Structures are given as structure tokens and as C-alpha cells.
Amino acid sequence: MRTLWQEERAKRRRTATPRDVLVSWGAACWAVSTAACARQPETGGAPLNYFLHAAGPAAAPTMRLGWIMTALSVGVSTLVALLLIVAIARKRPHADPTALRGERGGLAWIYVGTGISSIVLLATLVYVLITLASVAAPAQTPTLTIKVTAYDWWWKVAYQDAADPALNFVTANEIHIPVGEPVKVTLQSADVIHAFWVPQLAGKTQTIPGQTNEQWIEADRPGVYRGQCSQFCGAQHAHMAFEVVAQSRADFVAWRAEQAQGQAVQAASAADTAAGKRLFGDRCAGCHAIRGTDAQGVQGPDLTHLDSRHLLAAGTLTNTPAHQLDWIEHAQQIKPDSLMPDIALTVADAAALSAYLSTLH
Numbered sequence: 001m002r003t004l005w006q007e008e009r010a011k012r013r014r015t016a017t018p019r020d021v022l023v024s025w026g027a028a029c030w031a032v033s034t035a036a037c038a039r040q041p042e043t044g045g046a047p048l049n050y051f052l053h054a055a056g057p058a059a060a061p062t063m064r065l066g067w068i069m070t071a072l073s074v075g076v077s078t079l080v081a082l083l084l085i086v087a088i089a090r091k092r093p094h095a096d097p098t099a100l101r102g103e104r105g106g107l108a109w110i111y112v113g114t115g116i117s118s119i120v121l122l123a124t125l126v127y128v129l130i131t132l133a134s135v136a137a138p139a140q141t142p143t144l145t146i147k148v149t150a151y152d153w154w155w156k157v158a159y160q161d162a163a164d165p166a167l168n169f170v171t172a173n174e175i176h177i178p179v180g181e182p183v184k185v186t187l188q189s190a191d192v193i194h195a196f197w198v199p200q201l202a203g204k205t206q207t208i209p210g211q212t213n214e215q216w217i218e219a220d221r222p223g224v225y226r227g228q229c230s231q232f233c234g235a236q237h238a239h240m241a242f243e244v245v246a247q248s249r250a251d252f253v254a255w256r257a258e259q260a261q262g263q264a265v266q267a268a269s270a271a272d273t274a275a276g277k278r279l280f281g282d283r284c285a286g287c288h289a290i291r292g293t294d295a296q297g298v299q300g301p302d303l304t305h306l307d308s309r310h311l312l313a314a315g316t317l318t319n320t321p322a323h324q325l326d327w328i329e330h331a332q333q334i335k336p337d338s339l340m341p342d343i344a345l346t347v348a349d350a351a352a353l354s355a356y357l358s359t360l361h
């Protein structure tokens with residue numbers, strides 16, 4: 001007859017059969033892989049997914065490394081789990097308590113296991129070093145240098161062209177690059193440590209106050225690649241994103257020529273625009289610059305070509321006239337603690353300012 005305890009144990013066993021365990025593991029794996037396989041960044045899905053998508057030579061080798069390391073880890077874990085199951089299931093004769101020697105030690109397993117692990121680890125080390133060396137520098141000299149400075153909580157982006165200073169300009173939170181060309185990015189910080197990271201184009205690099213770091217990015221195909229600050233830098237760290245727009249050389253050159261221009265509001269422009277410009281000079285110019293006007297502030301993003309940007313406030317809002325006004329009046333609700341204050345505007349002022357901002361193509 002079974003004892004109460006045996007009954008209980010049998011019941012407990014019944015509640016989670018190996019099949020149940022398999023089914024729940026299967027479901028978990030399915031959920032994780034579906035989430036990971038989410039759509040490409042161009043369509044807005046999983047832009048930070050660097051495990052399944054890489055879009056340039058600085059990112060593809062590390063993606064492959066990730067796959068191989070994952071496959072190895074899964075293989076080793078499965079093997080260990082199988083061995084464990086075999087060990088648990090194997091029936092052994094009871095040890096004879098009167099025998100002088102116990103059972104055989106099974107030390108051979110340890111030697112073989114340690115030997116195999118060492119070889120596998122050494123091989124992965126070599127592969128990691130080769131991968132790191134292959135992404136350390138681009139195959140050809142970068143065709144462009146962009147100086148990115150991280151601020152709490154946005155990115156200043158300065159284009160510098162030694163050959164033609166007329167093409168030097170500053171923008172924010174949106175970086176354009178020509179497709180298929182390596183681009184050097186020099187990285188600085190204006191305040192605390194941040195990290196520049198465009199997952200599908202390259203690994204992350206910190207921006208450290210008082211130091212200039214460097215990295216390179218290159219995109220194989222046109223598209224918009226999301227970047228993100230990846231070093232916790234304070235309250236709005238999560239809202240410190242940016243976009244890298246990779247485009248054909250011709251489109252890039254056109255964009256650059258446009259951005260290098262300053263703004264000049266024509267004499268013929270509407271009274272609203274002039275009032276908005278005056279208001280900007282009074283309330284905003286201390287922090288923001290609009291090249292070609294008296295506004296020369298450097299505390300906040302350069303707004304010369306504000307309307308050409310896709311997103312506002314470091315990826316927090318899409319850039320529409322309504323969102324611009326919402327941001328200006330409620331920056332502290334939208335991005336609490338950000339270094340842009342809420343600015344109260346009368347209805348007439350808001351209309352004038354909005355009209356002026358809409359000229360900043």
C-alpha cells in the first residue's frame with residue numbers, strides 16, 4: 001500500500017508532466033522569438049533590434065558573433081540538461097555500505113567536460129578578437145566627419161568640411177549620411193557621461209566630459225536608423241534618441257547644401273511672421289540659434305532648419321506644428337526636468353510664433 005506521502009508525491013508529479021513543461025517552454029520561446037522578429041525599422045518596428053538586423057559593415061560582424069555565441073550557449077545548455085536528465089534517470093545499484101571502496105568516481109566526465117569547454121572558450125575568444133579587429137576601423141578612409149556632442153537630453157550634430165567651410169553647420173537630433181560610405185563620428189559631452197548608439201549600424205561608444213571619443217558608422221542601404229543614448233544620464237535618459245537618415249550621395253549633398261544655408265525672413269513676409277520672429281528674439285534666442293538672424297543661443301538645439309527634422313525633443317514627439325506649440329508651452333510635462341522651461345504664450349503670440357517657426361524649412 002502507498003503511504004500518504006507517496007500519494008502526495010505522485011499527485012504533485014501529475015500536476016506538471018514533462019509534456020506540460022515542454023509546452024510552456026515552447027510557448028515562452030515562441031513569444032520571445034515573435035517579439036524579436038518584429039518588423040524592420042523602416043516600418044517603425046523594433047528599431048533597436050540588433051540581434052536580427054544589421055545594416056552596415058560595423059554592425060554585421062558583431063551580429064554574426066551574437067548568433068554564434070547564442071547557438072553555442074544553447075547547445076552547451078542543452079547538452080548539460082540532457083546529461084543531467086540521464087544522470088537523474090539512471091538506476092544504480094545501492095552502494096554496499098560494508099564495501100571499502102565506494103563506486104567509481106566518474107572523474108573522467110570532469111576531465112572530458114573541462115577539456116571540451118576550454119577548447120570551445122578559446123575558440124570563441126579568438127573569434128571575438130577577430131570580430132573586434134574587423135569592426136575597429138573601416139576598410140576605406142571615412143568620407144565625412146560629424147562631431148556629435150551629447151547634452152542633457154539631446155544631441156548637437158556639427159558637420160565639418162575642411163575643404164569647404166561653407167558646408168559647416170550645426171543641427172540637432174538628426175544625422176544624415178550617404179549610403180555605402182564610412183562616416184567618422186567624433187563624440188563629446190557637454191555635461192555628464194552619455195553613450196552614442198545606433199544599434200543597427202555599430203556598437204555603442206560613450207561620450208565623456210573632457211574627452212573626445214571616436215567611432216564610425218556606415219549604412220548599406222537607405223533608411224532611417226534609430227539611435228539612443230545608452231548610458232543612464234538622468235531623468236530624461238530614455239527620451240534621448242536621435243535618427244540617422246541614410247540616403248543616396250545626391251540626396252545627401254542636396255540636404256547638406258540646404259542645411260548649410262542660414263535663414264532670412266524676406267521683407268515681403270506676413271506681419272505674423274515678423275511678430276513671431278520678434279517674439280523668438282525676446283523669449284527663445286537666449287538658448288536657441290537660427291543662423292542668419294540675431295538668435296545665437298547655444299544652450300538648446302539649433303533651430304535653423306527645424307521643420308526639416310522628423311522628430312522633436314530628441315525623438316520624443318513627431319515634428320508637427322501642433323506638437324511644436326505643445327512642446328513650447330508644456331516642455332516640463334512632456335519631458336520633466338528637461339532644460340527647456342514651459343513658456344506661457346497668449347493665443348496671438350502662439351499663432352505668431354507658430355507662423356515664424358513654419359518658415360524654418
Ligand code: HEC
Binds near residue numbers: 335
Ligand atoms: C532656457 C533655455 C531655453 C529657452 C528659453 C527655450 N528653449 Fe527651447 N529648448 C531648450 C533645450 C535645452 C531644448 C532641448 C530639450 C530636450 O530635448 O531635452 C529645447 C528644445 C526645443 C525644441 C525642440 C528642438 C528639436 O530639434 O527637437 C524646440 C522646437 C524649442 N526648444 C523651441 C523653443 C522656443 C520656440 C522657445 C521660445 C518660445 C524656446 N525653445 C525657449 C532650451 C530652451
Ligand SMILES: [Cu+2]
Binds near residue numbers: 193194229230232237
Ligand atoms: Cu544621455
